[in-house]
Amino acid sequence: xxxxIARSILPxxxxxxxxxxxxxxxxxxxxxxxxxxxxxxxxxxxxxxxLASAALSYVAIRLAKVRPSLARRLERVADAFxxxxxxxxxxxxxxxxxxxx
Numbered sequence: 001x002x003x004x005i006a007r008s009i010l011p012x013x014x015x016x017x018x019x020x021x022x023x024x025x026x027x028x029x030x031x032x033x034x035x036x037x038x039x040x041x042x043x044x045x046x047x048x049x050x051l052a053s054a055a056l057s058y059v060a061i062r063l064a065k066v067r068p069s070l071a072r073r074l075e076r077v078a079d080a081f082x083x084x085x086x087x088x089x090x091x092x093x094x095x096x097x098x099x100x101x
Contacts, residue, residue, distance in 0.1 A: 003064045006057035006075045009082050013054035016085060020047035027096075039096045046092060049085035053078045 020043045027040045056078035063071040094100075 003057075003061045003071060003075060005079055006060040006064075006071075009057040009075075009078050010054055010061070013050045013057065013082060013085075016050040016089070017047050017054070020044070020050065020089070023092075037096070039092060042088075042092050046085050046088045049081050049088060053081035053085060056081065 023043045024040045024047075027037065027043065031037065031040075056074050060071045060074035060078060063074065
């Protein structure tokens with residue numbers, strides 16, 4: 001059983017959580033100057049998606065030798081959360097850039 005995908009997702013998800021946190025901080029600074037937006041709340045939800053991705057990939061790595069079939073399923077779910085987080089972050093950035101959200 002290989003956990004290459006999970007081993008790639010884990011560190012990148014941590015980085016993406018940091019990017020979401022930075023986004024939230026920058027939005028808070030911007031909100032003190034301009035109108036209130038909901039980008040920070042959406043950014044926090046995206047960070048939770050990346051957190052779920054990181055946690056599931058970590059568990060998949062840990063279970064790879066003990067329960068390989070469960071590890072494969074967890075790896076797929078982690079991959080789905082990761083891709084959903086990436087897509088959400090791009091949509092959020094686009095909405096923020098065009099002042100939709």
